[in-house]
Amino acid sequence: MIELDDLTKQFDDFTAVDQVTLSVAAGEILALLGPNGAGKTTTVRMLAAILRPTMGRVSVAGYDVVEHPQQVRRRVGLLTERPGLYLRMKGAEYLGFFSSLMGLDADEGDRRARDLLARFGMPEAWDRRMGTYSKGMRQKMALVRAMLHEPSVLLLDEPTSAMDPHSAKLVRDAVLGLRHHRRAIIICTHNLPEAEALADRIAIIRRGKIIALGTPAELKSSLLGPPLIELRLAHSIDAPHFDGLPHSDGLPHSDGPHQDRVVELISDMVKIEARGKDWLRYSTPNPHATNPLLLQTLASHDVRVVTLGVVPRSLEDVYLRVVEA
């Protein structure tokens, strides 16, 4: 649905987007992450046929953005970084104006506008001047404008910024609903949990170049290494009943740090990354085979395990690792 091939955009001597190649299929959501000035907005503007690429090719919904800009704009819904509403207009007038520009007849435009406003929980916005809207309402109105003509491609720049949690959830649900309707969606955001929750794939852009691309799991795995597993015990690792545990040399232990005995039990199987009073974290290249064996070993030595789980790793860790690299 969206194909970028070697896309480059230069402003005089400054390269804003540098040889970006990626694609987004119908029904897929791609989150475009990156620091301010990384080239996200310029990329989106080229996809919306507002800016012309300096080099490379962009195809949106089957149309080349340079050769058929109007066809592209007809099929793209763009939520801009700022709502950019005409504050003296009423919601109904505003949506009527954009539905008219998008080629919808008045009745069809009204029906869709009312449906979308109801879906976003603000039917009262229809008759109110937009200057009286709250920040969140303005953002939602801009989103309604972008979705009004049922575009096959949606480009959303910070879709839930300035929204309260309830409104943000409504918007996220709407975006997920669009995925089911086979729309291709690109979201530019700094809200990393939201990106992780919504996106099928993440692209991280810095200084105009895509520096990481993949599903959240793929990115975490490739950039943060194998998952970290946390083992929590019902007692402290150096509890007295460990005294009976055999040493690695087979002799009973009488003095010395007790926790070393637990570590000794599992250290051949996993790599210990960190440890505390009653917990330790380890990594293993093959958790499916290692974890059952590890539990079995601990149980046989009367070590009581409370929980064994994967330590959650956020997209923020991935992002910071990539961007700060």
Add this chain to the structure above:
Amino acid sequence: MATKIEQVREGTNEPLRMVLALVRREVRDTLRDWRIVIPIIILTIFFPILMSIVADLALNWVARYGDPIIGERLIPFLLMIVGFFPISFSLVIALETFVGEKERSSLEPLLATPLTDAQLYLGKTLAAMIPPLLAAYLGITVYLVGLYFFEDWSPSLTLLALIITLTTAEGVVMVSGAVVLSSQTTSVRAANLLASFIIIPMALLVQGEAIIMFYANYNVLWWVVLFLIVVDVILVRMGIHIFNREELLGRDIDELNVASLWRTFCEYLGWERWFFGRDVRRMPPRLRWLGTLCGLYARDIPAILRRSWLAILVVVIGLLSSIYIGYDFAASYPFPSDLLHLDEITIETFTEMPSMDWIPSLTFGWVLNNNVRALLLATMLAVFSFGTLAVALLIAPLAIVFFFVAQVASVGYSPWLFFAAFVLPHGVLELPAAIIATGMAVRLGATFMSPPQGLTVGEGWLRALADAVKIFTALVLPLLALAAAIEVYVTPLVVVWAFGS
């Protein structure tokens, strides 16, 4: 469902409907802004009523002193003023039409719609023009109604048509100029500052019109209307040509990058060295200048002349019009039959010229300096007048030449011999040099209206400037120098040989 939606979209794609949708929105938005509506009301209702009262009082006052002509001239003048004042705030609307939307971040959603650049430009221009023009027509109506009641005065149909056409043409000039400014600047503040380029010429124009109105020479005002219509066409064409949605969003500050401009200019100023297919870099160093020279004269200058053909053609057409102007003036203002005695010309006629204070000495330096200064002045004026003043500056001296040719013919001399003796010897070089230099000047001015394909206005202008510099130094200047030498040392001999005793 998707198919149905596509049908709705494709079936309703009428360009005019989209333009009208944009116009409706903009006009509605304008009329909701009290900062615009209040001046509209004042200038269209109160001001014309006040003017009709003033006209009535003035008429009665001057009638007491038996000089009604002042009052009679005042009424049409005020008619023009009540029409002009409301259109003055068209600038406020037009100046912020693009750049104001950009500042409020509402432009990008609009640019993301299927509106083409031309539709966007046209819609915005019409929207900025309609409220002030309607206000102007309303103001004129209110003034005329007031005058009808107070003085039982009504204008002739011709005067009314003139005032309405003049007001409309002025409105279009102001709006189309302001829209161009608005689409080329990055802030409303910058657009307002640059608006002086519209306000000052318009103020001068209105003052000129006021003088003409007091002379009641209304036919001259129709020429003003014609001039304004030409300017309208130029500005609208320029606006459509250089309007670019990418430029609107691509720049955030009006930065003048002198280093980058200089680099671009130097790039255009350079040319490829060439020497009859030989690799100039492998030629002996002392002969490489041949490659530079041949590259310039055999390749670069012909290429520049080829891409300047339209501008040169415009100059040639202007030159042809100078023949008509010269002959027309000669017919209107014929010399007395005994004024010209060409057969009395001797070589001293030329050498004694400096004894007349108002004629400078005919030296090589003076002739060359005079021609160079005139062409440089034409080039400078061309930049501020879309090239038109450069052509006018060439037409004027040539019209004088043909004025004399016609006068000479009217007293019995051969105009061909006169032209061949007085003009041709040096004119063979001077005229082509002047035509080419003026063509370059026209390009410098016209580039603002129509930058070359693929280049921005700035790039196009820098290329035209680099072309002008190369042509002037490498072609025009040598031709003018040769022509000056011929004019000083050869032409007098030819004249004396042809006519003298």
